Amino acid sequence: MTIHTARRMQGMPASAVREILKVAERPDVLSFAGGLPAPELFPARELGQAFEAVLRKSPGAALQYGITEGFLPLRAWVADRLRARGIAATPESVVVVSGSQQGIDLTARVLLDPGATVLVENPSYLAALQAFTAYEVDVVALPGDSDGLRTDLLEDAIREHQPALIYVVPEFQNPRGATLASHRRHELAAVALRHGVPVLEDDPYGALRFRGTPSTPVAALAGDLTFHLGTFSKTLAPGLRLGWVHGPRPVMRTLTIAKQACDLHTATLTQHAVVELLRSFDYDAHLEVIRAEYRLRCEAMLRTLEHTMPPGTRWSTPDGGLFLWLELPPGLRDDEVFHAAIEHSVAVVPGNGFFVGPPQHGFLRLNFSNQSVENIELGMARLGRTLHELLARSSADAMGIQ
Amino acid sequence: MTIHTARRMQGMPASAVREILKVAERPDVLSFAGGLPAPELFPARELGQAFEAVLRKSPGAALQYGITEGFLPLRAWVADRLRARGIAATPESVVVVSGSQQGIDLTARVLLDPGATVLVENPSYLAALQAFTAYEVDVVALPGDSDGLRTDLLEDAIREHQPALIYVVPEFQNPRGATLASHRRHELAAVALRHGVPVLEDDPYGALRFRGTPSTPVAALAGDLTFHLGTFSKTLAPGLRLGWVHGPRPVMRTLTIAKQACDLHTATLTQHAVVELLRSFDYDAHLEVIRAEYRLRCEAMLRTLEHTMPPGTRWSTPDGGLFLWLELPPGLRDDEVFHAAIEHSVAVVPGNGFFVGPPQHGFLRLNFSNQSVENIELGMARLGRTLHELLARSSADAMGIQ
Numbered sequence: 174m175t176i177h178t179a180r181r182m183q184g185m186p187a188s189a190v191r192e193i194l195k196v197a198e199r200p201d202v203l204s205f206a207g208g209l210p211a212p213e214l215f216p217a218r219e220l221g222q223a224f225e226a227v228l229r230k231s232p233g234a235a236l237q238y239g240i241t242e243g244f245l246p247l248r249a250w251v252a253d254r255l256r257a258r259g260i261a262a263t264p265e266s267v268v269v270v271s272g273s274q275q276g277i278d279l280t281a282r283v284l285l286d287p288g289a290t291v292l293v294e295n296p297s298y299l300a301a302l303q304a305f306t307a308y309e310v311d312v313v314a315l316p317g318d319s320d321g322l323r324t325d326l327l328e329d330a331i332r333e334h335q336p337a338l339i340y341v342v343p344e345f346q347n348p349r350g351a352t353l354a355s356h357r358r359h360e361l362a363a364v365a366l367r368h369g370v371p372v373l374e375d376d377p378y379g380a381l382r383f384r385g386t387p388s389t390p391v392a393a394l395a396g397d398l399t400f401h402l403g404t405f406s407k408t409l410a411p412g413l414r415l416g417w418v419h420g421p422r423p424v425m426r427t428l429t430i431a432k433q434a435c436d437l438h439t440a441t442l443t444q445h446a447v448v449e450l451l452r453s454f455d456y457d458a459h460l461e462v463i464r465a466e467y468r469l470r471c472e473a474m475l476r477t478l479e480h481t482m483p484p485g486t487r488w489s490t491p492d493g494g495l496f497l498w499l500e501l502p503p504g505l506r507d508d509e510v511f512h513a514a515i516e517h518s519v520a521v522v523p524g525n526g527f528f529v530g531p532p533q534h535g536f537l538r539l540n541f542s543n544q545s546v547e548n549i550e551l552g553m554a555r556l557g558r559t560l561h562e563l564l565a566r567s568s569a570d571a572m573g574i575q
Numbered sequence: 576m577t578i579h580t581a582r583r584m585q586g587m588p589a590s591a592v593r594e595i596l597k598v599a600e601r602p603d604v605l606s607f608a609g610g611l612p613a614p615e616l617f618p619a620r621e622l623g624q625a626f627e628a629v630l631r632k633s634p635g636a637a638l639q640y641g642i643t644e645g646f647l648p649l650r651a652w653v654a655d656r657l658r659a660r661g662i663a664a665t666p667e668s669v670v671v672v673s674g675s676q677q678g679i680d681l682t683a684r685v686l687l688d689p690g691a692t693v694l695v696e697n698p699s700y701l702a703a704l705q706a707f708t709a710y711e712v713d714v715v716a717l718p719g720d721s722d723g724l725r726t727d728l729l730e731d732a733i734r735e736h737q738p739a740l741i742y743v744v745p746e747f748q749n750p751r752g753a754t755l756a757s758h759r760r761h762e763l764a765a766v767a768l769r770h771g772v773p774v775l776e777d778d779p780y781g782a783l784r785f786r787g788t789p790s791t792p793v794a795a796l797a798g799d800l801t802f803h804l805g806t807f808s809k810t811l812a813p814g815l816r817l818g819w820v821h822g823p824r825p826v827m828r829t830l831t832i833a834k835q836a837c838d839l840h841t842a843t844l845t846q847h848a849v850v851e852l853l854r855s856f857d858y859d860a861h862l863e864v865i866r867a868e869y870r871l872r873c874e875a876m877l878r879t880l881e882h883t884m885p886p887g888t889r890w891s892t893p894d895g896g897l898f899l900w901l902e903l904p905p906g907l908r909d910d911e912v913f914h915a916a917i918e919h920s921v922a923v924v925p926g927n928g929f930f931v932g933p934p935q936h937g938f939l940r941l942n943f944s945n946q947s948v949e950n951i952e953l954g955m956a957r958l959g960r961t962l963h964e965l966l967a968r969s970s971a972d973a974m975g976i977q
Contacts, residue, residue, distance in 0.1 A: 174799040176773050176826050177739065179688045179710075185832055209640060217634030220844075224626040232619030236812035238611060271673055271816075275838040282709070286581045287689070303836040307684070308581075337579065371578050397576040410638035412843030414673075424578050430587055434705040436677040440842060441814030442622075 185306045193511070197520035203552040204520040208347065208495055209543040211470075214463050215410045216454065223450035227442070235445040241433045243269025243417070244444035250451055251403065251417045259393035260401060262419045268429055271439045273377055273404040273416035275432075277304045280373050280400045281338070282431050283424060285310050289337035292330055294322040296527030296536075298347045301340055301375065310337070314529035319489060321346060321353030324360040331368045339365060339372045343391060344379040345494025348527045348538040352492055355388040362394030372399045380408050380460050382493035383468035397421055405447065407495070408460060413443050464493070471497065473546040474539065474553060481557025483564055488539075495542040498524070504567050505560065506534040513563055519555040587708050595913070599922035605954040606922040610749060610897055611945040613872075616865050617812045618856065625852035629844070637847040643835045645671025645819070646846035652853055653805065653819045661795035662803060664821045670831055673841045675779055675818035677834075678804040679706045682775050683740070684833050685826060687712050691739035694732055696724040698929030698938075700749045703742055703777065712739070716931035721891060723748060723755030726762040733770045741767060741774045745793060746781040747896025750929045750940040754894055757790040764796030774801045782810050782862050784895035785870035799823055807849065809897070810862060815845050866895070873899065875948040876941065876955060883959025885966055890941075897944040900926070906969050907962065908936040915965055921957040 197204035227235045242248065248264040255262035270276045277300070285291065287309040293302070295314030305312055313334050315326050322341055330336070341361065343353035353361070365372050374391045392401035404416035418428060432438070474497060478488055485502030499521075501510060507523030514521055524536025541549060599606040629637045644650065650666040657664035672678045679702070687693065689711040695704065697716030707714055715736050717728050724743055732738070743763065745755035755763070767774050776793045794803035806818035820830060834840070876899060880890055887904030901923075903912060909925035916923055926938025943951060 174768070174771060174823075176686070176800065176823060178685055178826060178829050179691075181688075182685055182829050182833060185836065207640070212635035212639050215634055215638040217630045217638060220638070221627050221630035224630070225623050228619045228623035228626070232617055233614035236617040236619060236622070236814040237614050238609070238808075238813045271838045271842075274836075278837045283580055283584055284578070286583075289581075300836065300839065303832075307833065307836050366576075369576060398578065406640075410844070411640045412638040412847075414838065414840070414842040421576075421578060424580065427580050427584050430705075431584060431709065434587065434676075434702065434709050435680045435837070436673045436816065437702065438816070440673075440816040440845060442812070443842060443845070445814075 181307050181309050185303060193520070193522055196515060201518045202515065202520050203518060203544060203548050203555065205539045205541070205544065205552055206520040206522045207540060207543060209540065210407050210411065210495070211466065211542050214466060216450070216459060219450055219454050220410070220446065223446040224442070227445040227449050231445065235442050237441060239438050239441040239444070241429050241438045243267070243439060244441065244448060246448045247444050248417070250448065251419070255392070255401065255419055258390055260390055260419065261396050266422055266425055267417050267419045268425055268432065269439045269444060270416050270418055270432065271436060272406060272411070272414040273375065273402040274300055274304070275435075276402040276416055276418040277301050277373065277375065279418065279428050279431050279435070280420075281305055281308050283428050284338055284371055286337070290334045292327070292334065292336045292339045293529065294341060294346065295529050296348055296524065297340070297529065298342055298375065299527055302529065305340070312529050317346070317349065317351060319351050321351050321357055322361070324357040324364065327361065327364045331364065331370060336370055339370055340375065341372065341391065342375045343388070344376055345381065345491055345496070348496055348522070348524065349498040350489045350491035350494055350496040351498070352385070352388070358388055358391055358394060362391055365395050365398055370398070374399050374401045376402060377404050377407055378494035379403070381464060381467060381495070383464040383471070384492040392419065408463065409447065413447065415439065415443055415447060467493070467495070467542050469546055470541045470544070470549055473549045474541045477550045477553035481554050483557070483560050486560065495540055497539045497541060499537045499539055501535050501537065502560070502564065505563055507537055508534065509563060510537060510559060514556055514559045517555045517559045519552045519559070521556065583709050583711050587705060595922070595924055598917060603920045604917065604922050605920060605946060605950050605957065607941045607943070607946065607954055608922040608924045609942055609945060611942065612809050612813065612897070613868065613944050616868060618852070618861060621852055621856050622812070622848065625848040626844070629847040629851050633847065637844050639843060641840050641843040641846070643831050643840045645669070645841060646843065646850060648850045649846050650819070652850065653821070657794070657803065657821055660792055662792055662821065663798050668824055668827055669819050669821050670827055670834065671841045671846060672818050672820055672834065673838060674808060674813070674816040675777065675804040675806040676702055676706070678802070678818055678820040679703050679775065679777065681820065681830050681833050681837070682802045683707055683710050685830050686740055686773055688739070692736045694729070694736065694738045694741045695931065696743060696748065697931050698750055698926065699742070699931065700744055700777065701929055704931065707742070714931050719748070719751060719753060721753050723753050723759055724763070726759040726766065729763060729766045733766065733772060738772055741772055742777065743774065743793065744777045745790070746778055747783065747893050747898070749896075750898055750924070750926065751900040752891045752893035752896055752898040753900070754787070755790070760790055760793055760796060764793055767797050767800055772800065776801050776803045778804060779806050779809055780896035781805070783866060783869060783897070785866040785873070786894040794821065810865065811849065815849065817841065817845055817849060869895070869897070869944050871948055872943045872946070872951055875951045876943045879952045879955035883956050885959070885962050888962065897942050899941045899943060901939045901941055903937050903939065904962070904966065907965055909939055910936065911965060912939060912961060916958055916961045919957040919961045921954045921961070923958065
């Protein structure tokens with residue numbers, strides 16, 4: 174018996190990355206494919222103590238239904254952190270969500286009618302594109318470069334497409350690892366305010382800066398129009414599914430109603446446990462540990478790429494986050510590299526999946542947070558061999574040699 | 576600066592019950608308004624041990640990203656329980672969700688185009704109506720009685736409205752507490768299969784039967800078309816936000832993609848901890864304890880209502896679940912009773928909010944799971960006095976006495 178599925182689901186493929194991750198699970202494969210934080214840095218013992226403490230001290234409250242907005246002490250903590258970054262947050266402007274992916278979905282649900290346009294950077298975070306697609310909108314992508322979204326193209330794009338939302342990941346963007354330059358943030362904010370276009374500022378990686386100085390968040394520059402997303406996924410652990418949305422108050426009320434219909438509220442127990450953790454745990458010292466380790470891993474990757482990649486290969490130099498973006502030498506395609514790399518027991522993500530519009534097969538996304546320095550050196554050496562072999566084969570082909 | 580919100584949000588008020596719950600929070604008020612399980616029955620100590628154990632034994636896996644479908648051992652456990660009830664479930668037919676409310680939302684997202692029709696029972700679960708409304712569908716309500724949805728009206732309604740989904744809560748329905756009679760389940764399944772209309776069987780309370788014998792779930796009678804929702808919210812604790820959807824395999828694949836866009840996956844840690852709990856914990860013995868206690872509370876409520884309610888008041892006799900449905904004596908309105916009851920320090924939910932279509936002000940929903948027998952006796956006595964006073968006042972008004 175055939176069941177008709179809704180039109181919104183028909184344009185929505187499974188995330189290509191998640192499909193690739195299945196291949197990358199082979200035990201001999203060193204994977205640089207996932208966007209996974211380093212599990213050895215999860216504060217597991219402290220989380221265990223926090224769960225134990227709230228279940229001992231206030232089991233009734235920690236296990237009962239809670240309000241949709243989220244546990245007030247957690248919202249107050251988030252608001253404090255956001256205010257320290259210049260964002261005019263209050264506990265009432267913050268809603269706790271089940272990971273910042275849910276923040277993307279809820280913002281889209283609240284703002285986007287079918288047929289509306291969302292402006293994004295090209296390439297962009299896949300699961301955000303997926304979330305937007307579910308609302309039957311048009312996604313229009315503007316190019317980015319090593320300074321992030323090309324904001325000089327924004328005003329013309331707004332005039333042409335009348336977007337209902339601009340989606341940006343200003344810090345260490347997925348997949349390119351690029352940071353939106355300070356002057357571009359100001360330009361983005363000014364243009365958005367001039368045209369009254371809401372901005373969705375997705376900031377999963379902001380706390381992971383290991384180089385350079387932080388820039389002002391867009392939410393501090395265009396507060397009346399900006400929805401700002403954060404998460405504990407990269408700083409405590411993704412398996413908690415705990416994030417937040419801060420945004421303009423009247424719309425946050427609507428977003429709360431939207432969340433109520435989606436899942437009533439985010440897990441009370443997790444919220445209580447994380448609040449308990451944050452009372453005793455030195456969160457900032459913990460962030461320093463993560464940053465120092467990710468810096469080492471990123472540098473190991475950059476260093477090894479220097480030694481192992483064939484001429485013509487280029488890559489980004491991220492200031493933080495989880496990813497590095499590699500441009501293949503002319504003549505190589507991301508998909509052939511992916512398959513050949515798996516044969517060499519190393520997994521990467523073909524860049525094409527992150528692009529909106531015409532295929533672009535010249536890029537790979539490399540994750541440096543989820544492998545040790547040793548494995549990074551080993552894995553990049555394998556990737557280098559893969560590229561050299563493919564180039565040798567293709568030049569042999571070009572010369573007609575079998 | 577005004578932000579335009581999507582059309583889907585404009586017909587969607589906050590849940591009336593959740594607004595009422597805020598009033599009911601006054602410390603002197605005995606509340607029978609929420610749909611809250613008894614917190615003293617939450618297995619807090621055992622959950623604490625389970626969280627501690629997984630964070631000690633497998634912190635990396637328990638805190639990392641997980642697959643969207645959910646943790647396989649949990650899906651296997653769910654499938655086993657469903658098979659014991661005659662449902663052809665396998666781990667692959669089950670997706671773990673963040674509470675069964677998310678199951679409603681995801682099923683709606685996958686099946687309902689804007690303008691589609693959903694058939695529901697009248698009155699019905701509010702937050703389901705809220706979830707459907709977000710997809711801009713028409714909700715058509717068929718009457719129910721003490722045997723649940725009037726399935727004899729179903730075939731005509733299907734012919735007239737061509738629904739894309741039939742939503743039912745066959746066990747101890749919220750708000751009426753009624754159970755869908757066995758012959759009606761067969762009729763529902765036969766009619767749904769004849770017309771190829773999917774059924775969403777929401778079963779949050781099925782494990783809470785304290786009287787009578789269980790009937791076959793609709794998912795066991797119309798498996799090719801039925802999405803079956805379950806949850807740990809009423810058996811372990813709602814603050815975990817852990818539920819499941821079982822349904823026809825091809826659509827479960829689509830539902831998984833929909834969930835990926837919504838929140839990537841349900842909390843890995845919670846799934847691992849509950850699997851750990853279920854390995855050592857006697858879940859069925861725990862259900863027996865809950866059922867026995869809820870039976871006592873329900874009986875205390877029924878007994879006290881007999882003694883305290885004015886003539887002309889009627890109420891349902893539930894076989895399980897959390898709720899009892901009270902029909903006010905002629906001349907009394909649910910909203911005036913609600914306000915007068917708050918003055919007597921007792922909170923109930925006016926029934927009107929659960930109805931689709933014309934207002935119906937003759938009913939109250941009473942929750943019996945969240946108060947002790949003693950408080951139930953006290954609270955129902957207060958409610959009885961409230962009704963007696965209102966009736967005396969209205970008959971005095973009728974006689975022109977001030």
